[in-house]
Amino acid sequence: DHDSHDHGHGDEELLAEGKPLIANRPIQIIVASGILFAAGHILEFLSFNSTIVTLVFMCAAIIAGYEIAGMAYNSLVKRHTVGPAMLMCIACVASFIIGHPEEGAAVTFLYYIAEFLEDYAEHRAKRSIKSLVEIAPETARVKVGDSEVEKNVDDVNIGDIVIVKPGDKVPLDGNVISGSSSINQASITGESVPVHKEVGDEVFSGTVNEDGYFEMVVTKKAKDSVISKIVTLVKRSQLNRSETESLVEKVAKYYTPVMMVAAFCVAVIPPALLGQPLVDWVYKALSLLVISCPCAFLISTPVGMVSAITSATRNGVLIKGSTYVEEMKDIKAVIFDKTGTLTEGKLELSEIEVLSDSVSEEEVVKIAASLEHESSHPIAQAIVNYALMNDIGFEEIDDFKNVPGKGIIGVIEGEQYYAANESLIEGSSFEISNDDVNKFSAEGKTIIFVGNSKELLAIITVSDKIRDNAAEVISDLNNQGVQTVMLTGDNKLAAHNVADQIGIKYVYSNLMPEDKLNLLDTIRNKFGDVAMVGDGINDAPALARSNIGIAMGAAGSDVAIETADVALMQDDISKLPYLFSLSRKTMSIIKQNITVAIAVKLLCVV
Template structure:
């Protein structure tokens, strides 16, 4: 029998150490087979059976509340100042202040002074001692154990005042760390509030408002102007401008009419729409984004893995150093016991790994949230870090740098036939073809109101063109090679073809066995944003930008040079693109491949970072790529590189700062200058600065 898998959302998960302990406690429930805790997203996945009461009991030490994933989690609108742990912190501060007043009036050893300080320690440190003493009995050494030992030690040697200050400052740093982590999580939670929870639907002649969970595929959504669209679907009636910024990051609204796709969470601006629902609520694009973002937060970045491994050995090492500082000088060099035990306690406090442990996850969670709100889906910390190290970027041409929609650019008439006649004959033949060049001719014919003809006996000539009977005469349309094979081409026609091809245009000929009536030149249109994006990437320091295309060399080189790319590789098969990616990797190091996520899968997989465009509405792009640009546009690429680099820089700053500050504080032991005050300020200060530095990634614009 298959084990049941339950997913829960958590409230009150305050720190990484608490998360690890909670996971261990849940694992200890006998009916639980396996547990996965996602700290960044505050989600718990339990394999096996466990009641909510059992799970909350496992997290009782940190006041963790557990809710089933599908249920509506109650909004925790409790003020920062009304939380129980924050109230006890404030009482501890007031008692510590009173204690210092008595300290100066009555002296440090007066029973009233000691009593007030003891009150400050017990009230402010109650939850700390409860966990710390329990850990001590089990020989589990985390930061709460270190703090508990330090405060008990301070009390034993009569340092009541400093013990009270340490308790207050530790409680304050915990409260601020919890507050900042909640803020980072809320940036992700805001994604969940994008799509409405209710939808107005029409079933038969009745119109009703129901929960989105009850909406069925093929239901008709009624959307008024100014309303958010509740589900993914296809417009069946009406037209309007839709603001898709929440999904794709595009600031300019997109015009939608019958047959166009719309996404849950986007805003209908002016017209009324009727939309046929195409996906259930759990399968909508926004639901997929939320799921992938949460999964991304659970995936540890290389720097975080390093810090986690380091912290494992770091805490026991600090305990040993603290013990040596407390014991060696008095035993071997006749030092004062109280003085060196005090220094040992200060080493314990300063050695807390809080700042190191939070240095990476807060930055990663915040950056992934920023990306998601700006239409960039980054599927893990590892991809975020890799994108920050990019030296080269390879682009697919069709549909990435170009629109992927060829247009007729020139019609060169060679006989007395008019443009309308030529296009009419061409459309009559090409209407039977699925080729992109055929659709370009059809679009042009409709635009210029070409003559309408009927074609009979259509026959495709593989790789070269087609032929059919139009008005009793056999017409051919296709490449110059088709006409060269069948009939000879005059030098005049050859000259005209040679004039068009160097501009990157694909030239088709239309005519009969005896004459060529016209040349039709077709070209894929370059996206307006492509040139600017390439310039921005070079400004950001990307050394090499390469276009990989299956198109002919002439067309490829024209587009490559007009965009300012470093290099163009043309006439490539999918396996050749893979080879090129490996060559670029050898030459330049870290390389990204940008494509549409459907074609070029081997190249996307082989690159260090696979970036897919047009993730909105394209399941393949969301699933295959490491990073998905939700809009069908490259404009977010420089932003993504910039966000990744800034994240990488902030992680390095955090780790370096936390190391250096602790090292400096530890060196103060040598001249005997390290006090418990300095120790707790060094620890709390490092944690706060690391968290605040990471929060800079919340800013919308990182360029």
């Protein structure tokens, strides 16, 4: 029934950015109707002429009710359903006829506010697509002969040669044809460690070139790039996000026609069969419509929802709309992204294995940190941070040289050293057993070799730290009967290593964004409704497609936070079990509200 929220805002922004709040039409309607509603009560209290009071209430009702009437008309004509908006309109008119104008004004004013709150939640979701489009660069340096020309990415053709300098974003999808570099692909694959690319490797638009210079041949037009695909996937997923009918809509769908038929019977049957005065019974039928107006439960629900959402916000969880509170209780499986969700997404130095008697552990760190000190690479940052935390100083470096995708060479106090993923000094002995290397790789760790011109001195490993409370959260969810699944762009070894440590049952690795979407649908068919927890741009389509998308707030990308239905602001996944219990509690209270509201109405009618 969501097309009915089309509040006549058309395609314009519900609340335009950069404008004062009062400049937005919905806010103007709420304020104007509210002022007139209050004025009517004040005039009534001061015993003003009843016609003037009625006119004031009528203006309040017309201002707020104009769009509600439009919604009632649309649902009747376009979808042939009698929705809650229709009953609101009839009750409003009826209350003016039977001489209770304040009821009519109250009904439309409160209903408009409830609808506005719901629309606002939807409007926020649509903003996510805007921030996605901004990830891909708009221009590319195209090689023409010996010179370079800056062109708009849409004007670059397949087969053109594009130049990418250190620090640039890759403008289009293509293959490297000369040069090499480390590329941060977090925006596409979510991997925390930059990937080394050399001639023949594929690079994606929107990823960041960390340190090398390379030239690439364009293989896809801008509109077909992976990042454009993600934008399209997000758009499509938001459109076909499961449109669950909210509990209230289900109740209203049957309640409204029943009450209208009852009112019609009250107006017609006694005068027709028993010869009673028609005017009296029409008045009673109108009174019945006013009493039966579903205001109480239509408004008690948003109030229950808003208090649940507020309570969640105080606990550092942003829920973007009431339907998500409701859907949360039906979730059968939770899908986790690995990097930045189950792990912290920040590399840390995990161990140092000294292989030579000529150096101590502290000296190894000093050499590696001094070499890496100038680099912005995440692995370098992990080593430098470790040195800073342990009060290990840096040495002066001469002849500093960055070998893209391999590592760094430099001279410290006259001796040449390297920190890299292989030996960078010819003639330096490099004796390391494959078993050692495989052991670290199997644990999902990244290896840096530190050596000098004679020998390999040490192995340093860095890894992404698993969140402290991850295992506890997973076991809590498993105990609640919720299945846990991990989807990641990372390699199989790293993925299984994390899953085994924290107890996740199902693991899928080496995935691109569209693979995550296909798997999500498979998991939904197997278990039922799914929630997705992620933090990267690459998680956005899956966050949009899942029944509930949950983003890691502070660590997450803007796109993930905007696309998700729920954001965890302190990056605290221990809030997940809390979310599920909040949902169950809120829904049981709302069911009580609806039951009591209908029971009271039946008593009044009797």
